[in-house]
Amino acid sequence: MRKIIHILAISMLLILSTSCGQVKPYETDAFAMGTVISQEVYGSNSQKTSDEVITKIKYLETLLTINAPDGDINKLNGNAGKGYVELNPGTVSVLQSARKISGLSGGAFDVTVGPVVKAWGIGTDNPQVPTEATLKDLVSLIDYADIHLDEAGNMACLQRPGQIIDVGGIAKGYAGDVAKAIYQKNGHKSAFINLGGNVVVLGHKPDGNAWNIGIQNPRSETGEVVGAVQVTDKAVVTSGDYQRYFEKDGKRFCHIIDPQTGYPAESGLMSVTIIASSSAEADGLSTACFVLGLDKGLDLVKRYGQAEAIFITTNKKIHLTKGLQGNFQLKDANNEYTVIQEG
Numbered sequence: 001m002r003k004i005i006h007i008l009a010i011s012m013l014l015i016l017s018t019s020c021g022q023v024k025p026y027e028t029d030a031f032a033m034g035t036v037i038s039q040e041v042y043g044s045n046s047q048k049t050s051d052e053v054i055t056k057i058k059y060l061e062t063l064l065t066i067n068a069p070d071g072d073i074n075k076l077n078g079n080a081g082k083g084y085v086e087l088n089p090g091t092v093s094v095l096q097s098a099r100k101i102s103g104l105s106g107g108a109f110d111v112t113v114g115p116v117v118k119a120w121g122i123g124t125d126n127p128q129v130p131t132e133a134t135l136k137d138l139v140s141l142i143d144y145a146d147i148h149l150d151e152a153g154n155m156a157c158l159q160r161p162g163q164i165i166d167v168g169g170i171a172k173g174y175a176g177d178v179a180k181a182i183y184q185k186n187g188h189k190s191a192f193i194n195l196g197g198n199v200v201v202l203g204h205k206p207d208g209n210a211w212n213i214g215i216q217n218p219r220s221e222t223g224e225v226v227g228a229v230q231v232t233d234k235a236v237v238t239s240g241d242y243q244r245y246f247e248k249d250g251k252r253f254c255h256i257i258d259p260q261t262g263y264p265a266e267s268g269l270m271s272v273t274i275i276a277s278s279s280a281e282a283d284g285l286s287t288a289c290f291v292l293g294l295d296k297g298l299d300l301v302k303r304y305g306q307a308e309a310i311f312i313t314t315n316k317k318i319h320l321t322k323g324l325q326g327n328f329q330l331k332d333a334n335n336e337y338t339v340i341q342e343g
């Protein structure tokens, strides 16, 4: 009799653990926003939630990409210098976050960098080095203060003709926040999404442990990690010179532009990772820190106040902010990198 009860108890446990869906996540990969989007969602109806997230991200892409003629960003750009256009509240939210990070970073992050991004063509089939005169002209069009927002009316305008907004430095981060909100709305307690280097995790893993997030080795041809951090309920967003770049005459030109010069940022960094609650803001911050370099970047992270960061310099030093002490695990098979703990 005792044996039968024991077997019954074990069977019940097995049924419970699979029927609650607590152990196995629904895992899926999809392509949107120019990148592979991977999700791991735990709990009931996780497939339905993953599908909902992808549908929403594809919709956001049509609003935010510079390649969609009827999208919000193109409407705004097409009307530059001519007055306000009505926007989806999501687009307004992206512009609000962008403006916040622009102000904090003194314009190192600036979504009006569009004309210069276009001139370089980085990430297109025809990347090129523009002339100095061209860049000088185009840099004069960059100024986030020329984005006027009417939040209550969901409207915005660009002050001057020729100005172009490019939200490529913050859109995937925003999409990560939107995905997390959908996971929460649908009652999930644990979920992971990676939008091409923009990771967001909801809660703990179902076993109660933190999530282990790999940080890419910026010079690994095969995308190997150089280390990992343990996080709970956070966004982990990386900007790196290995993500999109082209080479000419042996020189690497990366996709992150210094708005002051119009040239790709060369601040002594190969990558910056920001860990924060807001994925959109972490995305803006990582781009800004890449432009600013180590010292000014560390200062920006401190002023922002609720973020940790990992800066990897061109001379292979990995600088960690205070809150990451004892958290970062180095996985440096070739002994190339040195970890430096900042105070």
Ligand code: AMP
Pocket: 108, 109, 110, 111, 113, 117, 123, 166, 167, 168, 169, 170, 238, 239, 240, 243, 255, 256, 257, 258, 259, 283, 286, 287, 290, 291
């Ligand atoms: P990320 O990979 O998030 O650092 O963003 C880089 C993308 O943002 C580029 O591909 C451009 O579309 C855009 N971008 C480049 N430089 C800047 C900048 N200084 N501020 C804002 N967006 C930028």
Ligand code: MG
Pocket: 168, 169, 170, 239, 282, 283, 284, 285, 286, 287
């Ligand atoms: Mg960014």
